[in-house]
Structures are given as C-alpha cells and as structure tokens.
Amino acid sequence: MTRVSKLGQPRIGLIQFPGSNCDADCVDAFKRLFAIDIQLVWHEAHELPALDGVILPGGFSYGDYLRGGALASCSHIMLAIKNFAAKGGPIIGICNGFQVLTESQLLPGTLLKNASQSFICQYASLKVSAGNSGYHQRLQGRLYRVPIAHGEGRYFVPAEQLKALQDKGQILFQYADAEGHVTDAASPNGAVANIAGIVSENGRILGMMPHPERASDLLLGSSDGQPILEAFLATVL
Amino acid sequence: MQKDLLRQIEQLPNKSRSSLIVEEGESFKALLKKHKINDSEYQTLRSIVGRAPTLSELGVFSAMWSEHCSYKSSKVHLRKLPTEGPEVVVGPGENAGVVRLSGQLCAAFKMESHNHPSYIEPYQGAATGVGGILRDVFCMGARPVANLNSLRFGQRTHPRTHYLFANVVKGIGDYGNCVGIPTVAGSVSFDKTYDGNILVNAMTVGLIHEDRIFKGFATGQHNLVVYVGSATGRDGIHGASMASDSFSSQASGERSTVQVGDPFAEKLVMEATLEVLEKGLVIGLQDMGAAGLTSSSFEMADRAGNGLYLNLDYVPTRAKNMTAYELLLSESQERMLMCVEPAQWPALQECLKRWELPFAVIGLVTDSGRMHIVKDGILEVDVPVAPLADSAPRYERPFVKPKRSYSLDADLRKQLASLNATDLLSKILREDGQKERIYRQYDHHIGTKTVLGPEDQGAGLLWIRSEWADPKETHLGLAVAAACNERYTAQDPEMGAAHAVLKCYRAIAATGAEPLAVTDCLNYGNPEDPTIMGQIVAGIDGIGLACRELATPVVSGNVSLYNQTDGVSIAPTPMIGMVGKHQDVRQSLPAVLKGPAHLYLLRPKTWQPTFGGALLNKVLGIAATTEAIPAVDWAQEKEAAQAIKGLMGKGLLTAARDVGAGGILTAAAKMTLASENLGLDVLLKSSPAESATVWFGESSGTYILASSNALDLVTINKTLQRSELLAFAEATKGQNISFDGHLVGRKQLSESSVASLDI
Numbered sequence: 001m002t003r004v005s006k007l008g009q010p011r012i013g014l015i016q017f018p019g020s021n022c023d024a025d026c027v028d029a030f031k032r033l034f035a036i037d038i039q040l041v042w043h044e045a046h047e048l049p050a051l052d053g054v055i056l057p058g059g060f061s062y063g064d065y066l067r068g069g070a071l072a073s074c075s076h077i078m079l080a081i082k083n084f085a086a087k088g089g090p091i092i093g094i095c096n097g098f099q100v101l102t103e104s105q106l107l108p109g110t111l112l113k114n115a116s117q118s119f120i121c122q123y124a125s126l127k128v129s130a131g132n133s134g135y136h137q138r139l140q141g142r143l144y145r146v147p148i149a150h151g152e153g154r155y156f157v158p159a160e161q162l163k164a165l166q167d168k169g170q171i172l173f174q175y176a177d178a179e180g181h182v183t184d185a186a187s188p189n190g191a192v193a194n195i196a197g198i199v200s201e202n203g204r205i206l207g208m209m210p211h212p213e214r215a216s217d218l219l220l221g222s223s224d225g226q227p228i229l230e231a232f233l234a235t236v237l
Numbered sequence: 238m239q240k241d242l243l244r245q246i247e248q249l250p251n252k253s254r255s256s257l258i259v260e261e262g263e264s265f266k267a268l269l270k271k272h273k274i275n276d277s278e279y280q281t282l283r284s285i286v287g288r289a290p291t292l293s294e295l296g297v298f299s300a301m302w303s304e305h306c307s308y309k310s311s312k313v314h315l316r317k318l319p320t321e322g323p324e325v326v327v328g329p330g331e332n333a334g335v336v337r338l339s340g341q342l343c344a345a346f347k348m349e350s351h352n353h354p355s356y357i358e359p360y361q362g363a364a365t366g367v368g369g370i371l372r373d374v375f376c377m378g379a380r381p382v383a384n385l386n387s388l389r390f391g392q393r394t395h396p397r398t399h400y401l402f403a404n405v406v407k408g409i410g411d412y413g414n415c416v417g418i419p420t421v422a423g424s425v426s427f428d429k430t431y432d433g434n435i436l437v438n439a440m441t442v443g444l445i446h447e448d449r450i451f452k453g454f455a456t457g458q459h460n461l462v463v464y465v466g467s468a469t470g471r472d473g474i475h476g477a478s479m480a481s482d483s484f485s486s487q488a489s490g491e492r493s494t495v496q497v498g499d500p501f502a503e504k505l506v507m508e509a510t511l512e513v514l515e516k517g518l519v520i521g522l523q524d525m526g527a528a529g530l531t532s533s534s535f536e537m538a539d540r541a542g543n544g545l546y547l548n549l550d551y552v553p554t555r556a557k558n559m560t561a562y563e564l565l566l567s568e569s570q571e572r573m574l575m576c577v578e579p580a581q582w583p584a585l586q587e588c589l590k591r592w593e594l595p596f597a598v599i600g601l602v603t604d605s606g607r608m609h610i611v612k613d614g615i616l617e618v619d620v621p622v623a624p625l626a627d628s629a630p631r632y633e634r635p636f637v638k639p640k641r642s643y644s645l646d647a648d649l650r651k652q653l654a655s656l657n658a659t660d661l662l663s664k665i666l667r668e669d670g671q672k673e674r675i676y677r678q679y680d681h682h683i684g685t686k687t688v689l690g691p692e693d694q695g696a697g698l699l700w701i702r703s704e705w706a707d708p709k710e711t712h713l714g715l716a717v718a719a720a721c722n723e724r725y726t727a728q729d730p731e732m733g734a735a736h737a738v739l740k741c742y743r744a745i746a747a748t749g750a751e752p753l754a755v756t757d758c759l760n761y762g763n764p765e766d767p768t769i770m771g772q773i774v775a776g777i778d779g780i781g782l783a784c785r786e787l788a789t790p791v792v793s794g795n796v797s798l799y800n801q802t803d804g805v806s807i808a809p810t811p812m813i814g815m816v817g818k819h820q821d822v823r824q825s826l827p828a829v830l831k832g833p834a835h836l837y838l839l840r841p842k843t844w845q846p847t848f849g850g851a852l853l854n855k856v857l858g859i860a861a862t863t864e865a866i867p868a869v870d871w872a873q874e875k876e877a878a879q880a881i882k883g884l885m886g887k888g889l890l891t892a893a894r895d896v897g898a899g900g901i902l903t904a905a906a907k908m909t910l911a912s913e914n915l916g917l918d919v920l921l922k923s924s925p926a927e928s929a930t931v932w933f934g935e936s937s938g939t940y941i942l943a944s945s946n947a948l949d950l951v952t953i954n955k956t957l958q959r960s961e962l963l964a965f966a967e968a969t970k971g972q973n974i975s976f977d978g979h980l981v982g983r984k985q986l987s988e989s990s991v992a993s994l995d996i
Binding site for chain 2: 065214
C-alpha cells in the first residue's frame with residue numbers, strides 16, 4: 001500500500017510541544033503516503049536541525065489554558081521557527097499549529113472560539129480561493145473534503161485586514177457546501193469569510209484548521225488531504 | 238534520598254504514634270458510620286491492627302474496604318463469570334483485561350463508572366471518569382486508541398437533565414479531545430429511572446505487545462517509591478466511599494468531594510508512563526485512582542508481598558496544611574505511584590523532567606510486610622499489608638432472585654393495532670433518534686484509525702496498523718461497542734443482562750467483525766435490599782450465560798452499587814463493553830446506507846417480535862406489560878453473525894445493522910435517514926392487526942442487510958439452518974418512506990430524530 005514519493009526524501013521536521021496530539025498522525029501519514037520519515041523536534045530545542053520544511057501539529061500545546069497556541073508561541077523553539085520562516089523556510093501549521101502561527105504573528109489574524117461555543121468534529125468541504133501562491137496553483141479547481149476538530153477555529157481579522165488578505169491572494173481555503181458555494185450555512189465555526197486556511201504573503205507558510213493528515217486514505221473517510229500535503233512538499237522542494 | 242529514608246526507617250521504633258480514636262460514645266458511632274465501617278468490620282479491623290486505629294488508619298480501612306475498591310457485595314457472584322478463552326491474555330483483577338488481536342498485538346480494555354461524581358458535578362465528574370479509565374489502560378503499558386461512553390440520564394423534562402446532559406457531554410469531550418483519544422462509539426438514553434442517579438460509564442481500549450504487559454509490583458527491598466504527576470489537593474477525599482453513597486434529594490452539597498480534571502496533565506502523565514514502561518525504568522507502577530495514594534500503595538505492596546515506608550512530608554501538595562488523612566484519601570487526578578531501583582532513578586528523573594511532571598521520592602520498599610506512613614515525624618499508619626487486603630469483607634448478601642412469568646399481552650396488542658403506524662415511527666425516532674449533537678463534540682477522527690465512527694451508528698471500527706500484528710493482516714480492524722437496554726433488564730434482570738451482551742455482539746458482528754471479549758460495568762441500586770441483590774445476581778448470571786454461549790469471556794469490569802435516591806434504586810443496568818476483531822476493514826460494513834440499495838431481513842426462522850421492554854411501550858407511556866423480552870436462540874445468533882461475515886467476505890454487502898429497540902421499521906428508517914435524498918419502499922407487508930408487532934415489536938438475532946445487487950436468496954437460505962433471509966425493502970433516491978400503503982416524508986422523520994436531543 002505504501003506509495004513511494006516521486007518527490008525524493010526532503011528533511012521534514014515536526015515540532016512536538018507538550019500537549020501536541022496529532023504528531024503521531026502526521027508522522028504516520030507522511031510515512032504511508034510519501035515514505036518520508038519525519039524528524040521530531042522537541043519544543044525545548046533552541047535551534048532547528050537542518051530541515052527543508054517544518055510541521056506544527058494539532059493538539060493542545062501546553063494545555064492551551066490561555067488561548068489556543070498562545071503559550072506555545074512563547075516557547076524556545078519558536079524563535080528558531082521565526083528565523084526559519086524569515087529565510088523563507090516552508091511551514092505548515094495544522095489546527096493548533098495554525099493557532100501557534102497566528103499567535104506568533106507568522107500569519108495574520110486570530111482564532112476565536114467557535115460561534116457555537118462548542119468543540120466541533122466533522123467533515124468540511126474546502127474551496128480554494130483566488131491567489132497565486134504555489135499552494136493555490138497546485139490545489140485550484142476542485143473541492144477538498146477534510147475533517148475539522150476544534151473548539152477555537154473561528155478565524156477572525158478586522159475588515160481592512162481581510163481586504164488585504166483578499167487583495168494579496170492569501171486566503172487559501174474557504175468552507176463551502178458540497179457544491180462549492182461559500183455560504184454562511186457552510187461555515188461550521190463562524191469564521192470570517194468562511195476562512196479555513198491562509199498562506200503568508202510569500203506563500204511559504206500555510207496555516208489551516210482542517211486536518212489533511214486525517215484525510216489520508218479513503219478507508220478513513222477521505223484521501224483529499226494527500227494533495228494538500230503534496231502541495232506542502234512542493235513548497236519544500 | 239535513599240539514605241535519608243533508611244535513617245528514618247531505623248528511627249521508626251522511636252516515633253510517637255498519632256492519637257488513636259476513642260472507642261466509645263456517640264461520636265465513635267458517628268465516626269464509624271461516616272467511614273461506612275460496620276461493627277463486625279470494625280472487629281476485623283481491630284484484630285488486624287491489634288489496637289484502636291488512628292484516624293488515618295480508619296480512613297485507609299474505610300477506603301480499601303469500600304464497595305468500590307473491595308467488591309465486597311459482588312465478588313462471590315463475579316467469580317461465576319467465564320473469564321478464560323484462547324485469546325485471553327490477562328483476565329479480571331488487573332487494571333484492565335487483555336485479549337490477543339493478531340500476532341503479538343493485544344487489546345487492553347475496561348469500562349468504569351463515574352456515576353456519583355457526575356451527578357454532583359457533571360462536567361468534572363464525567364471528565365475525570367474518562368481520565369481514570371485512560372490511566373487504568375495506559376498504566377499497563379497499553380497506548381489508548383479508542384474511548385467509548387454509555388450515558389443514562391433522567392427524563393428530558395426533569396429539571397436537572399439539561400444541565401447534566403450538556404455538562405457530561407462537554408466534560409467527556411473536552412477531556413478526551415485534549416488527551417487526543419478518539420471517542421468512536423457509545424450509547425445514551427433518557428429514562429425516569431435515572432432522574433436521581435445518572436450513569437456515566439466510560440470505556441477505553443488500548444494496544445499493547447503481549448510481552449510488554451505491565452503489572453504493578455513494588456518489589457526489591459529499599460527500592461524507591463516515587464510520586465509522579467499533579468500535586469495533591471483536597472479534591473475527591475472519600476471519593477471511593479462516596480461511590481457507595483445513596484443520594485437524598487439534598488445531595489448537591491457534596492461538590493467538594495468531586496475531583497477536578499486536567500487533561501493536559503493526563504496527556505503528559507500518559508506519555509511519560511508509556512515511555513517509562515517501554516524503557517523498563519520502573520519495576521512497579523500504579524495509577525492513583527479511587528482512594529488515591531492509599532489504594533495505589535497498598536495494592537503495589539500487596540502484590541509483591543512487601544511492606545512500604547512512606548513519608549507524606551514529601552508529597553507535592555497544592556493546598557496548605559493538609560493532614561495525613563487528607564493526603565492518603567485525596568483523589569486528586571493525574572497521579573501515578575512508581576517503584577524504581579536506585580540505579581534507574583537518574584534515567585527516570587530525566588524522563589519525568591522532560592515531560593515537565595512534578596515528582597518526589599516519598600518512600601522505600603521494606604521487607605516488614607507492614608505499611609508505615611509518617612507525617613511531621615508522627616507515625617500515622619502502622620498496619621500489616623496482606624491481612625488488610627486478604628481480610629476485606631466478603632458478603633453473601635441475602636437475595637431474592639426475580640421470578641416472573643411472561644405471557645402475550647392481548648390487550649396491549651389490540652391497543653397498538655388501533656394506532657397510526659407512521660405516527661408511531663415518528664414518536665420512536667423522537668425518543669431514540671440521531672446522536673449528532675453528542676458526537677460532534679467528540680473528536681472521533683484523531684489517531685487516523687477510525688473506519689467506522691459514530692456517524693455510522695453501529696460499533697466503532699479502527700484500522701490497526703501495527704508492526705506487532707501478523708504481517709498478513711494489513712487491514713486489521715478493532716471493533717468496539719458498549720450498550721445495555723435498561724428496559725429489558727427492568728423487565729427481566731437475568732435475560733436482560735444477556736441481551737446487553739447480545740446487543741454488543743450483534744453490533745460488532747454487523748460490521749463483519751468477530752466478537753472477542755467483554756468488559757462490564759454493573760450499575761445497580763442498594764445491595765443491602767434483597768430484591769436489588771437479586772437483580773445483581775440475576776444480572777451476573779445473565780452475562781455469564783451469554784458470554785459462555787457466545788464465547789466472549791469477561792476480562793475486566795467494575796461495579797457501581799447504591800445508585801439510589803430517596804430509597805428508590807435505578808433499573809438494573811449492567812453495561813457491557815465488547816471488542817472484536819475485523820480481518821479486513823476494507824470490507825467493513827456501516828450500520829447506515831451510503832446510497833441506494835436492496836435491503837434484506839436476516840431473522841430467526843421462529844421470528845416472533847415481542848413488546849416486553851419494547852421502546853414503543855415507553856414512547857406511549859405504557860408502564861407495564863406481561864410480555865417477555867425477546868427470546869434468544871444462541872445457535873441462531875452465532876449463525877446469523879457468521880452469515881454476515883460470509884456474505885461480506887464475498888463482497889455482497891454494503892451495510893448491515895442490528896435490529897434493536899424500536900424494531901425493524903425503526904432500524905430501516907435510521908439506516909435510510911443517514912443518507913441525504915434517500916427514500917425507502919418497504920416490500921414486506923403486515924396485516925392491520927399485526928402492523929405494530931411486525932414494524933415495532935422487538936426480536937433478537939435480527940439484522941437488516943444492504944446490498945447493491947439482488948441477492949440469490951434461495952442459495953443463501955440453503956446455507957442457513959435457524960435463520961432466514963428475505964427481501965425487505967428498496968432504498969432509492971427519494972424523499973419518502975413507504976410501508977403498508979402508508980407514506981411518510983423523510984423530512985418529518987428527520988426532524989423527529991434530531992429533536993430527540995433537544996433537551
């Protein structure tokens with residue numbers, strides 16, 4: 001069943017915070033889908049090993065007893081991650097990883113409590129918005145069915161910043177209905193403009209609430225996460 | 238550290254003892270009552286201690302001899318359960334039971350109740366219930382891969398139900414989601430019998446290598462006893478003995494006895510524990526669960542036949558001026574007790590520091606055979622270990638086994654025949670409809686193993702990819718289910734309990750998996766009432782019968798008694814959890830339709846639906862009937878389960894659903910409603926007089942099977958001796974369900990189904 005990647009063996013690191021709980025799932029998905037062995041990097045490290053790309057996984061880093069990702073953004077390793085990002089290093093933050101990215105101001109905006117005030121676990125349909133990043137180019141033209149599982153996933157930016165995101169083509173994924181219409185009803189968490197994932201201005205950093213590593217086999221409900229992870233690997237190479 | 242402690246042990250003979258309790262007067266009686274120690278138990282205590290006990294010692298005995306820790310009312314009967322089988326690796330008596338799945342890969346699992354705390358403080362009570370059962374599984378070295386829960390609440394209209402329901406579900410979700418264990422299946426219902434006592438039963442299943450199953454022993458003289466995890470506070474003191482409290486209407490004053498959960502701490506304790514066990518850094522390890530430090534230290538010492546010296550001054554605390562009594566009985570969560578050789582201590586410390594866990598050496602293993610516990614230089618506890626455990630009371634409580642005769646209820650059937658069947662279907666779905674409002678709040682995808690989750694409405698099924706499994710089984714599945722139909726157990730405590738096993742058996746069989754083994758969580762009322770004790774005995778007999786017949790041994794369990802309020806006990810609720818093995822999850826069957834299909838009914842040849850304990854009676858407010866709960870033909874049950882597996886193996890099926898509460902039409906409607914734009918045309922016909930019986934009467938050994946092709950019924954039926962397969966319905970694109978010339982819109986039915994959780 002293992003599909004060996006045509007993409008070679010990039011050096012991908014995954015940052016483990018205490019409370020990260022999607023780390024093993026990411027390791028498993030990259031191994032299964034791409035035969036890539038992910039290197040685990042402990043949150044106390046002051047420097048990153050030589051890496052081509054970084055994953056910030058889902059979970060409840062440091063318990064998330066403040067806001068999601070807020071404590072992790074103050075950890076040692078984030079200084080190294082910021083340096084990595086400043087050099088154009090590719091990063092994908094998934095769920096709690098997205099929260100860490102916004103709290104660290106590597107991505108704009110913030111993630112608020114879901115409009116329903118409760119945790120939501122379900123499949124969501126993601127539409128790719130307009131933009132020119134590598135992600136946009138690779139993923140454009142279809143819907144992606146990927147699960148979400150979060151209590152604080154309601155993306156928010158003020159109106160003028162939202163416009164800037166739109167103008168710069170930074171919105172990557174929007175929650176849509178099964179036909180691809182971006183409607184209020186299609187938004188599970190009340191995110192502004194149904195935003196599910198955004199990229200940095202240089203297109204090198206992706207933050208998204210849905211979990212592509214979970215949509216990694218039809219047996220698990222969907223394999224639509226695979227092209228998303230491939231798009232990340234494409235930014236790495 | 239070790240030297241310090243050794244010196245302290247040398248000085249033990251010179252230590253002054255804490256004051257002994259005064260054995261006279263009203264205050265003495267009150268003290269014993271508070272500790273739930275009766276006169277004869279006190280005499281045993283006294284003969285073990287050889288003098289009057291200190292207050293701490295009394296607390297220790299009270300906790301260790303509580304119903305919760307000692308199973309004193311149920312043990313003589315629990316011994317009758319079948320516990321052995323070819324796949325059983327660890328049976329009852331350990332933290333969790335273990336069965337072999339494939340190769341050297343095993344599943345460790347157990348179910349446990351957290352009923353009393355959840356009624357008093359639903360959010361924390363339910364959350365810490367999940368935490369406790371997770372620790373039972375991972376302290377054996379198994380990595381948890383699935384959580385389940387079975388919840389029972391009072392009537393929807395009861396003033397407390399909304400509060401309890403909302404907070405129990407949130408508590409379970411927040412805890413499991415944070416630790417990162419998927420909640421994949423469970424059951425829930427609302428009934429008057431639980432108005433004053435809700436049930437929160439949580440189950441965890443973990444994976445483990447057969448050679449790495451860890452049991453907690455405190456061996457090796459002068460090895461270090463290490464406290465690991467959250468600091469101790471005053472929460473949960475007397476939790477173990479409170480679990481044996483009955484409630485009165487003024488119970489809410491007990492909040493302070495409920496533990497407070499910290500799932501982040503649990504996650505760290507879990508990772509550290511699994512790492513410590515994998516690296517072999519400890520020789521003993523025990524979760525501080527019910528009765529906290531007391532039970533964990535006594536159990537660890539008792540298993541090894543050793544003594545312990547503990548100095549409570551070293552215990553990390555989060556409240557000031559805690560007494561020895563409080564430290565020993567606190568049930569603060571997310572704590573472990575470990576026993577380590579001095580040579581491994583540096584490596585253990587390094588691991589615990591990495592996971593940022595508080596820890597402290599609090600004592601040493603001794604060869605004294607006694608538990609010596611010191612605080613502030615005073616000897617607080619000085620009792621022999623083995624006699625305390627061995628002399629735990631065992632009661633053969635008087636019981637009256639329920640004896641009833643059952644007969645067809647002609648009046649009831651006549652009454653039901655006059656009712657509008659579409660109306661009844663709608664009402665049934667309004668009572669027991671879709672559970673989305675609950676499972677949306679549970680992460681059921683994490684772990685990337687969930688092939689069948691709560692949306693599929695049957696047993697949970699996980700795709701297990703493990704290097705320990707037989708390499709040929711690339712798509713090995715672990716099936717899990719938890720259930721008990723309390724209407725059946727109320728009507729017939731013995732066969733009702735057998736039906737709880739059957740319900741799980743069929744749910745697992747319907748996925749195409751092979752049922753393997755059982756855990757139970759026996760929720761009953763006050764065992765001192767012979768009628769209730771009779772229910773308990775009958776329930777255990779029923780479980781034993783079913784588990785023998787179905788070859789699914791009981792490998793772990795838990796007992797929750799005294800579920801009564803103002804003298805009224807709950808209906809017997811022996812909750813059953815079951816695991817099974819699926820040989821190839823690529824062929825697995827959901828319990829819902831994913832698109833158009835031909836539906837077939839697989840049922841006993843002697844199919845005779847009944848209304849004993851039927852959901853329809855409850856919906857219509859019919860309090861009593863003379864009818865029996867569904868009759869069981871064990872050979873047919875096994876044949877039907879094998880038939881599904883066989884048809885699945887040939888690729889002939891797309892879905893299978895066990896027919897349970899509400900009968901065949903309810904099951905078919907639920908299968909259909911799960912898929913958008915799907916309608917159902919039922920081919921089977923009933924006569925007006927029999928209509929309610931056929932559609933909503935309940936039976937055992939019955940399934941609805943779905944296929945995308947027309948099945949060759951003649952050929953298949955030739956292979957069946959006790960069951961028959963017949964054409965039942967056609968599911969096609971559409972908006973209606975039609976049967977017997979009735980037509981009802983799926984919109985109306987869906988609304989009823991969703992409204993079932995409008996609480």
